Amino acid sequence: MKTLEELEEEFEVGDKERVLLEVRRIADSGNSEGMMVYASLLDDWADGDPLYSRDVISYFRNALERGESGAAFHLGSIYLEGAYVERDEEKAVNFFRIGADGGDAECMEAIGDLILEGENSKFNEAFSWYLSAVNAGGNCREKCMRVVVDGRLTGEEVEQFKVGVLGDAKRPLLLGGTIVAILLSIIIWLIIKS
Structure with a gap:
C-alpha cells in the first residue's frame, strides 16, 4: 500500500481520479491525515466546481474534528475567498483561530x-x-x-x-x-x- 505522500506525488503526474479514489478509501477508514489529503486533492481537482463543495468541506471538517489543525486553514480560506460557500470573514477568522490554537x-x-x-x-x-x-x-x-x-x-x-x-x-x-x-x-x- 502506498503512503499518502506517495499518492500526493502520483496525483500531480498520474491518473488523478484513480488516486482520488485510493486516498478516499484511506480517509473513509477514519485516517484524519487521509481526510485532510483527500479534501485538498479533491479541492485541487474540482477547481471550484460546486458539485464537490459538500465533500471538500465535509472532509476538511472531519479532519479538523480529529485533530488536523491544518484543515482549519483550508476551511478558513474557503470562507474568506467565498469558494463553494458565501464569503464570510467572521467564519474564516473563527477557523483560523481554531487552527492557530492548534499550532x-x-x-x-x-x-x-x-x-x-x-x-x-x-x-x-x-x-x-x-x-x-x-x-x-x-x-x-x-x-x-x-x-x-x-x-x-x-x-x-x-x-x-x-x-x-x-x-x-x-x-x-x-x-x-x-x-x-x-x-x-x-x-x-x-x-x-x-
Whole structure:
C-alpha cells in the first residue's frame, strides 16, 4: 500500500481520479491525515466546481474534528475567498483561530494578514501573530521585518519586543534562533536608522 505522500506525488503526474479514489478509501477508514489529503486533492481537482463543495468541506471538517489543525486553514480560506460557500470573514477568522490554537502556522499568519488589512490596523498585534507563526515553523519572517522596517511599530514597541513582550499581544513569544536573528536584524536596522 502506498503512503499518502506517495499518492500526493502520483496525483500531480498520474491518473488523478484513480488516486482520488485510493486516498478516499484511506480517509473513509477514519485516517484524519487521509481526510485532510483527500479534501485538498479533491479541492485541487474540482477547481471550484460546486458539485464537490459538500465533500471538500465535509472532509476538511472531519479532519479538523480529529485533530488536523491544518484543515482549519483550508476551511478558513474557503470562507474568506467565498469558494463553494458565501464569503464570510467572521467564519474564516473563527477557523483560523481554531487552527492557530492548534499550532498551525498558516492560520497564525492568516490572522496577522487580516489584522493588517483591517480598518484599524493593529500593527503590533499583527506582528505578534507573524512572530508566533515563525515560532510554529511558518515562513513569514519577511512580514515580521516589514512591519518593523516600515516604521509601523514605535520605538517603544520595538523595545518591548526586545524583552519578549510586544504591546497588548496575548500570544507568548518564544525565544529561539529565529527570534534572535530577528532581534539582531532590528538592532542593526535601528543603528543604521539613527
